[in-house]
Each structure stands twice: as structure tokens, then as C-alpha cells.
Amino acid sequence: MKKEFLVYIAILVVALMFPVLVDDVYIMHTGVLAFIYILLATGLNLLTGYTGQLSLAHASFFGVGAYTSAILTVTYGWGFWPAIIASAVLAGVCGIFLGFPALKLKGPYLVMSTIGFVHITHELFLNWVSVTRGPMGITGIDFPPGFNLGEFAVDFSNPHHYFYLVLFWVVIVFIFVYSLINSKMGRGLKAIRENDIAAECLGINLKSYKLFAFSIGALFAGIAGSLYVHYIGYVSPDSFTLAESINILVMVILGGMGTLLGPIFGAVGITFLLENMRFLAEYRLIIYGIILMLIMFFAPGGLMGYVLKFTAGRNNEKLKMVQEDE
Amino acid sequence: MLLLQHLFSGIVLGCTYTLFSLGLTLIYGILGIVNYAHGELYMFGAFLAFYAALILKVNYFMAVVVATIGMAVLGYIIERAAFRPLRGYDDTSIIVATIGLSIFMQNLGIMIFGPDPVRLETVTADISVNIGGLTVGLQRIIVVVVTVALIVALNLFSQKTRMGKAMRACAQDLTAAKMMGININKVTITTTIIGAALAGIGGALVAPLYLVSPVMGIKVCTKAFAVVILGGLGNVPGAIFGGFLVGIAESITAGMISSHLRDVVAFAILVVALLFKPEGLFAKHMQEKV
Numbered sequence: 169m170k171k172e173f174l175v176y177i178a179i180l181v182v183a184l185m186f187p188v189l190v191d192d193v194y195i196m197h198t199g200v201l202a203f204i205y206i207l208l209a210t211g212l213n214l215l216t217g218y219t220g221q222l223s224l225a226h227a228s229f230f231g232v233g234a235y236t237s238a239i240l241t242v243t244y245g246w247g248f249w250p251a252i253i254a255s256a257v258l259a260g261v262c263g264i265f266l267g268f269p270a271l272k273l274k275g276p277y278l279v280m281s282t283i284g285f286v287h288i289t290h291e292l293f294l295n296w297v298s299v300t301r302g303p304m305g306i307t308g309i310d311f312p313p314g315f316n317l318g319e320f321a322v323d324f325s326n327p328h329h330y331f332y333l334v335l336f337w338v339v340i341v342f343i344f345v346y347s348l349i350n351s352k353m354g355r356g357l358k359a360i361r362e363n364d365i366a367a368e369c370l371g372i373n374l375k376s377y378k379l380f381a382f383s384i385g386a387l388f389a390g391i392a393g394s395l396y397v398h399y400i401g402y403v404s405p406d407s408f409t410l411a412e413s414i415n416i417l418v419m420v421i422l423g424g425m426g427t428l429l430g431p432i433f434g435a436v437g438i439t440f441l442l443e444n445m446r447f448l449a450e451y452r453l454i455i456y457g458i459i460l461m462l463i464m465f466f467a468p469g470g471l472m473g474y475v476l477k478f479t480a481g482r483n484n485e486k487l488k489m490v491q492e493d494e
Numbered sequence: 495m496l497l498l499q500h501l502f503s504g505i506v507l508g509c510t511y512t513l514f515s516l517g518l519t520l521i522y523g524i525l526g527i528v529n530y531a532h533g534e535l536y537m538f539g540a541f542l543a544f545y546a547a548l549i550l551k552v553n554y555f556m557a558v559v560v561a562t563i564g565m566a567v568l569g570y571i572i573e574r575a576a577f578r579p580l581r582g583y584d585d586t587s588i589i590v591a592t593i594g595l596s597i598f599m600q601n602l603g604i605m606i607f608g609p610d611p612v613r614l615e616t617v618t619a620d621i622s623v624n625i626g627g628l629t630v631g632l633q634r635i636i637v638v639v640v641t642v643a644l645i646v647a648l649n650l651f652s653q654k655t656r657m658g659k660a661m662r663a664c665a666q667d668l669t670a671a672k673m674m675g676i677n678i679n680k681v682t683i684t685t686t687i688i689g690a691a692l693a694g695i696g697g698a699l700v701a702p703l704y705l706v707s708p709v710m711g712i713k714v715c716t717k718a719f720a721v722v723i724l725g726g727l728g729n730v731p732g733a734i735f736g737g738f739l740v741g742i743a744e745s746i747t748a749g750m751i752s753s754h755l756r757d758v759v760a761f762a763i764l765v766v767a768l769l770f771k772p773e774g775l776f777a778k779h780m781q782e783k784v
Binding site for chain 1: 522528576579580583585586587588589590591593594595596597598599600601602604605712716719720722723727754757758760761762764765768769
């Protein structure tokens with residue numbers, strides 16, 4: 169058994185034990201949000217970290233997922249499970265929708281057009297009142313129905329129980345991403361990140377690979393959106409702005425782009441950091457901004473960049489030399 | 495006549511976008527940095543003018559001058575503290591770092607100036623002039639005149655002066671410019687100062703027209719991104735054309751069709767432009783080096 173599997177299993181065990189060990193509802197609530205952010209960060213990591221397409225549109229897909237779920241359950245009376253699947257699919261379709269114009273773009277052009285996309289979806293949520301109820305938002309979204317596990321009644325209105333539902337999806341998404349990046353497809357995506365022209369010369373279909381990355385990344389965000397609204401019970405356009413996209417991107421970058429565990433640590437770290445900085449009140453975001461800048465100045469590889477440096481040892485030295493040669 | 499009225503407001507709006515985008519596009523062209531904190535420079539400029547008028551009790555023109563000088567100083571600080579350490583970093587790091595700078599400055603603005611919007615009261619804002627049946631506020635005329643003057647001045651600066659030539663050389667090829675003995679640091683500082691001052695003047699000019707608040711920068715900033723992409727990043731004539739195009743399109747759409755669409759227009763133009771001409775309307779065809 170490979171060493172990395174031990175790490176994954178250890179992390180999974182910690183995650184499974186988390187609700188058992190933590191009594192405090194507020195910390196548990198933050199934990200649920202942090203794990204929803206893991207889904208978002210993992211999706212963005214697939215697009216930005218592995219495929220190299222820097223996107224700030226992730227909040228849009230988060231929003232599409234959230235609104236789809238809210239509208240389907242509240243207005244049309246769908247159940248939780250069909251709604252979450254529909255959210256994922258619709259968000260994935262929106263990902264392809266953004267992917268098409270983004271195919272030709274690179275660097276700052278791509279970033280700016282994804283910013284434009286966030287604003288367009290935000291305006292849509294805000295102004296398409298007949299469907300989204302505009303700035304009032306949609307209220308009264310129920311928790312997913314509970315069930316009995318033998319003697320034990322699972323009640324999703326309890327954050328301790330909801331956590332496991334989110335964890336379930338995180339594990340599914342993690343396994344999916346793990347098997348994806350170790351497949352031919354995943355290697356193709358990484359090749360695009362390193363050098364798209366070379367990748368195309370090697371016979372990788374840039375168009376379909378990029379569209380795939382856009383749609384899968386968005387699909388995960390759709391799942392996250394659905395889990396988010398069913399937990400919070402309320403959805404409004406203000407949750408899905410550029411600031412949210414930036415947050416998710418920061419999680420990916422801080423954790424370490426293009427690593428499996430990076431977005432997980434990034435999402436948990438940033439969510440708890442922002443929650444714990446609440447006592448700083450109005451200084452909170454000022455300090456957050458400074459932290460972002462300092463991290464980029466001193467550790468552009470993120471947290472996992474440091475971890476890999478220590479674990480990889482000599483191999484990393486070689487890697488560094490290769491990179492410097494370029 | 496109504497169309498003409500909207501056209502004129504569009505030109506005024508276009509002036510703001512142009513002043514804003516000029517700095518953005520200059521900084522990208524020479525430093526290779528997409529400055530996401532540019533909106534905050536605009537906001538600081540507006541507040542500086544407001545407080546100069548309030549505390550120093552100077553007239554409006556002096557307030558604009560104070561704001562310009564203040565923004566030039568701020569531009570110098572930003573270049574030294576943020577842009578220079580970022581030189582040679584990859585796109586992602588630069589983008590996140592300037593986003594960090596933007597969050598920092600915006601919240602600093604909220605802390606210093608308070609979250610509530612204010613309005614700079616001036617004499618010029620209340621006077622209207624009638625030009626051939628068209629009622630036009632004096633302040634709006636000032637905006638247009640100052641913008642045109644600044645564009646002409648910037649053009650003269652870049653064509654005639656030594657520093658302007660150095661800037662153009664750096665925009666073409668930074669390494670080659672360095673080898674020709676151009677002091678890169680001086681050029682980047684000058685560029686950032688000019689960019690910041692232009693954004694600051696933009697903010698100070700609209701302070702009597704629109705509300706001044708710490709979040710005023712973001713919306714303009716994202717639209718200015720649409721403008722600079724439309725014209726091609728780093729392309730000065732493109733930024734001017736794009737600024738007026740977006741301003742006029744926005745004003746006419748808001749006035750003639752629906753004000754809900756106001757904020758979408760710029761992005762709709764952006765999407766169309768990206769689909770058909772992703773390298774910008776004015777860019778020469780670029781061949782990528784392999």
C-alpha cells in the first residue's frame with residue numbers, strides 16, 4: 169500500500185471523528201461550511217490547479233447550484249436527492265457555457281472574462297425576479313429528510329449529522345479527482361497546464377479537455393451550492409459575488425494549486441481563520457488583504473508547496489533545476 | 495433630443511472609464527501587472543478631493559489638485575511596496591496579490607472614511623448650461639474638458655519627452671530596454687504614478703456627480719476591465735476608444751431600454767468581443783512564440 173493512502177485514510181479518520189469530538193454547535197457549523205468549501209476548492213483546483221485555467225467564476229456555479237436546488241425544492245416540491253443531482257448537472261452545463269468563450273483566452277484575459285461572468289450571473293440572480301425572487305432571495309428551504317440508521321435517528325437539522333452528508337460528497341469528489349488525475353485524461357490536463365501548444369502537438373484535444381475541466385469543476389460547485397442552501401435554508405444573490413470567488417481561489421492557492429490535499433487544507437484553514445478573526449471586527453479584512461499579499465510574496469506555492477519541499481527532498485532539487493532551465 | 499442627452503451622459507461616463515482604463519492599461523503594458531486595486535485608487539482620489547474641500551476648505555479645483563498629488567504619492571508607495579516585489583512572478587501570484595491589495599485598501603477606506611456614501615458639494619454641480627436645447631451640467635463639461643486635456647497631455651508626454659520614449663520602449667520589450675541603458679525602476683515608478691494619478695483625477699472629477707463611497711471603485715474597476723480587454727491590454731488608443739464605447743453604450747441602454755441592464759451592458763460587449771476578437775479590437779495580430 170502506498171504511503172499516500174495512509175495519509176488520506178488518516179485525514180478521513182480525523183474528519184470522521186471531528187463531530188464526535190466536538191460538542192460546540194458553532195464550531196461544528198463552521199466545520200460544515202469548511203467542508204462545503206472543500207468541494208468548491210477541489211472543483212476550482214481541477215480547473216486552475218491541474219489544467220492551469222485561472223478562473224474567478226466559481227461563485228457563479230456555486231450560485232447556479234444553490235438557486236437550482238432552492239427553486240426545485242421550494243417552487244416545484246422536488247426532493248433533496250433529485251434536486252442535488254439537477255443542481256450538479258445544471259452547474260456543469262453552465263461550466264461548458266463559460267468554457268466556450270474561455271477556450272481562446274489566456275492569462276489576464278481569461279481572468280477578466282470570468283470576472284465578467286460572475287457579474288452577469290449576479291445580475292441575473294438579482295434581476296430575474298419571477299424565478300429567483302430577486303434581492304429578497306428564497307426562504308424556507310428544508311433540510312434533507314432524515315432517516316433511521318437502526319436505532320439511531322439521523323436528523324440533518326443537526327450540524328453534527330449534516331457534516332457527514334457533506335463529508336460523503338467530499339469523499340466521492342475526492343475519489344473521483346484522485347482517479348481522474350492519475351488517468352490519461354488527468355495527465356492530459358496537466359500537460360495543458362504546463363504548455364498547451366506542446367500538449368496539442370502531442371494529440372491532446374485542447375477544446376474537449378478544457379471544456380471537460382470547466383464542466384467538472386462547475387459540477388462540483390453545483391453540488392456544493394445545493395448542500396449549502398439545504399443547510400442554511402435561505403438563498404440570496406449576495407452570497408455569490410466576486411468576493412466569494414476570490415475566497416475560493418485563495419483557498420486553492422493557499423493550500424497549494426495542483427495538489428490533491430492542498431484545497432482541503434486551504435478550505436478548512438481559510439474558513440476557520442476568517443471565523444476566528446471575527447473578534448478583529450473591522451480590521452479583519454484589512455489583515456486578510458495583507459496576509460494574501462504576504463503569502464504571494466513569500467510562498468507562491470502555497471502550503472502544500474512547502475510540504476512537498478520537505479517530503480520530496482532531493483527529487484525536488486532536480487525538479488527545481490528543470491524548472492529553472494525553462 | 496433625448497438620445498442626444500443620453501449620448502452626452504454616455505460621453506461623461508466614458509471619460510471616467512477612459513481615465514481609469516488608461517492607468518490600468520499603462521501599468522499592464524509596462525509592468526505586466528493587472529492591477530485589481532485600481533478601483534481603490536479611484537475611490538481614494540474621490541475621498542481625497544472630498545476631504546480636501548471639507549477640511550482644507552479649498553475650492554474644487556484645488557481639491558482636484560490635492561487629490562492628484564495625493565494619489566501620485568500613493569502610486570509611488572504602491573509601486574515600491576507591492577508592484578516591485580512582484581516583478582517576475584507568474585500571473586496567478588500577481589493577480590492574487592493585487593486582489594489582496596484591493597481588499598486591504600478597500601477596507602482601509604471603510605475604516606478611515608466610514609462605510610456611508612457622501613457627496614462632494616460644489617458650485618459647478620448646480621450650474622446648468624443650455625447648449626442648443628441640450629441642458630448640460632457645468633461639472634459634466636468640466637469632466638469632458640479635463641479628460642480630453644489629459645489625453646492630449648499624455649500623448650505629448652509619451653511622444654516628446656525622454657521618459658515617455660523610455661516608457662514606450664519598456665512596453666515593447668522590457669529586457670531590450672534595460673540593455674539600452676533605460677532605468678527600469680524609474681520607468682515603472684513613473685508609470686504607476688501616472689496611472690494612480692489618472693485614476694485619482696477620475697475619482698475627484700466624478701465626486702460631485704455621483705456618490706462617493708468606499709465601494710465605488712469595484713464596479714468601475716470591473717467595467718474598466720471590460721474596456722481594456724475591448725481595446726487590447728496595454729493598448730492606449732484602445733483604452734480610450736473602449737472607454738467611450740462602453741460609457742455611451744451603457745448610458746443609452748440604461749436610458750432608452752431599461753436601467754436594470756445598466757451593469758450588464760459592459761460585460762455583454764465584453765463577451766461578444768471575446769468571442770469574435772479575443773486579442774482586442776485594436777491589437778495587431780499577435781503570433782505566439784513557441
